[in-house]
Amino acid sequence: MIIDPELEKYYNNYLELFMTDGWKQFKEDTENVMKSINLLNLEDAKQLHLAQGQMEILNWILDWENSVKNSYETLQSETISTEGQENFQ
DSSP states (O other), rough: OOOHHHHHHHHHHHHHTSSSSSHHHHHHHHHHHHOOOOOOOOOOHHHHHHHHHHHHHHHHHHHHHHHHHHHHHHHHHHHHHHHHHHHHH
16 A cells, blocks of 8 residues: 555655754744743632643644654555555465
């Protein structure tokens, strides 16, 4: 099985993005925003829930690169595995 060209382009676009200075700068800024959220200074449960939501979104953004890379590696290994099985049939 060969990876669909559109899917390959999808992953390549992200992998190219992750190599740029702009992405590295964005990640650094996002990490700084996350560090600036001080849970100890929140006044009530509403502010706590808001801060938790913000941190969840920031974590999702910061983990996006790893998620895409892991997904692409899994796709590649499944493709190689499928190709190997096809050769035995």
